[in-house]
Amino acid sequence: MGDEKFSTSPGSEALLPTGAVLVVGGGIGGIQSSLDLAESGFKVYLVERNLSIGGTMAQLDKTFPTNDCAMCILSPKLVDAGRHRNIQILPLSTVESVEGEAGNFRVTVRKKPRYVDIEKCTRCGDCTKVCPVELPNEYEQGLVQRRAIYPLFAQSMPSAYGIDKGGDPSLPGHLSDRYKCSGVYRPRISGQIQGSPGPG
Numbered sequence: 108m109g110d111e112k113f114s115t116s117p118g119s120e121a122l123l124p125t126g127a128v129l130v131v132g133g134g135i136g137g138i139q140s141s142l143d144l145a146e147s148g149f150k151v152y153l154v155e156r157n158l159s160i161g162g163t164m165a166q167l168d169k170t171f172p173t174n175d176c177a178m179c180i181l182s183p184k185l186v187d188a189g190r191h192r193n194i195q196i197l198p199l200s201t202v203e204s205v206e207g208e209a210g211n212f213r214v215t216v217r218k219k220p221r222y223v224d225i226e227k228c229t230r231c232g233d234c235t236k237v238c239p240v241e242l243p244n245e246y247e248q249g250l251v252q253r254r255a256i257y258p259l260f261a262q263s264m265p266s267a268y269g270i271d272k273g274g275d276p277s278l279p280g281h282l283s284d285r286y287k288c289s290g291v292y293r294p295r296i297s298g299q300i301q302g303s304p305g306p307g
């Protein structure tokens with residue numbers, strides 16, 4: 108296949124790369140696909156069920172067969188995807204339904220609350236020092252515990268922390284009298300969450 112040429116001259120609009128693409132899964136395959144599509148001029152929505160993109164590769168030390176450092180390959184791509192103007196990462200999200208046909212899909216995405224404002228979280232880590240709730244650390248395959256408020260891993264993208272309620276409806280209220288971070292949505296006395304769960 109030869110090189111495709113795009114022109115802005117009148118009458119050639121049909122050749123311009125337009126539209127939006129949904130990529131499901133923020134592992135290394137989804138990240139690279141999103142970067143390639145975004146560089147081609149498409150708006151990309153990258154759906155990821157976890158707090159952060161990265162997938163299984165983020166858990167690996169080395170890659171086969173070259174024995175390269177997995178995170179050395181992955182982390183620049185995490186940053187590129189997080190900063191790319193054509194990529195919108197949708198963490199904590201799953202696809203509910205897909206309607207339409209090739210070229211004209213309508214996708215419904217369900218997004219779980221993060222309880223932390225990704226614009227305000229600076230990753231200072233103060234919340235984890237006072238959070239009393241411990242849950243199995245899935246990033247470490249359950250071998251160690253983590254706090255209910257946590258980052259998925261050190262280089263996560265989006266970098267903001269999130270709260271895993273772990274089935275406990277009192278969260279994130281358990282943090283409300285322990286520290287004063289404006290990035291975390293806390294319950295009012297009535298038990299309602301202040302504001303929306305926010306972006307991210």
Ligand code: SF4
Pocket residue numbers: 223227228229230231232233234235268288289290291
């Ligand atoms: S949620 Fe607040 S306290 Fe926790 S890391 Fe983010 S900025 Fe720091």
